[in-house]
Amino acid sequence: MKAELAQRAVACRHWRWAPGMLSRCSTDTRRAVYRWLVGLDTRHYGLVCIVQDKHGRPCRNVATLQPGPDDLPDLTDQATLGCLLGLVRLARLDPAWLPTCLDGQALGAWVVEPPSRNRQTRHESYASALVAALEAAP
């Protein structure tokens, strides 16, 4: 479910990797956890750098990588969610936009558009509301 949500986020046309995001890659051939630190760095290669290995330990052999097709954002990471919120606000051209929480942290309690009480538009988590908002952004 988490991976599916992250794939939806990456598939959005407004998606881009932002500094501070945490990514996870888990395929048959590669496992990695990266913190994207620099973001777009036009002085070098237009990329990001990593100082965290798959075990969460400092990685002294700092690599510079382009975000790969198997890299997915970790939507349980608060910094990543903060970046995602920033992307949604940018896409919607609304610097104050925020999903609405109807019933605290209860399942199905998040809506993207505040007036709606339609069950169909409710989202089970803050992260899924953000992804839905990014998908729906014009």
Added chain:
Amino acid sequence: MSGKDEIARLRSIMAAAADEIEEHWEAHCDREGFGPVNLVRRLRTGKGDYRSRTQSISKCGHEANIKDSRAGGCAMNDDLARRAVACRHWRWLPGMALVRRKHGPAGGTGLRPTHLRVALTGGHPCDPFACIADVDRLPRPVPHDPHWVPDLTDPATVGALLALVREAWEGQYTVCGEAQLTPEALVAALEAAP
């Protein structure tokens, strides 16, 4: 007076001007702590392609606009960031961006705020540190320097700050409106946490 004498006289005036500026460095710094480092360097070395202010502005207008907008946010959030760091629930979280606002007294190095980002946290329990990385890709510990504060204009930092607030309130803090996700509201909530 020969040309060489005139050059020597002007250079002595330049050196005197540089000395005087450095003796009263604080008076020449703006509220962000930035002083006329370039001017002093040019006075000392006599090098540099000087343009009139108008030319400089026209060439550097874009960069200046970016810097001004960034500096405006810095000024607004500077005190707020210090309040956040002073909270007992505060700690550096991965993904947070740091910025060094001031460069200290005369002789301070650096020309502009230095932006870094926390990569991972850990360390000795009695002396927790955060490993940070800069654009040179060099991990290093967060310096014990009160001038390093979180960059509250950074979305990832605000997201991490929200996590700290939720943790401090043991999950009782929920985001139900824009007013609750502004840096001001989050810092206030962190301060008020039991």
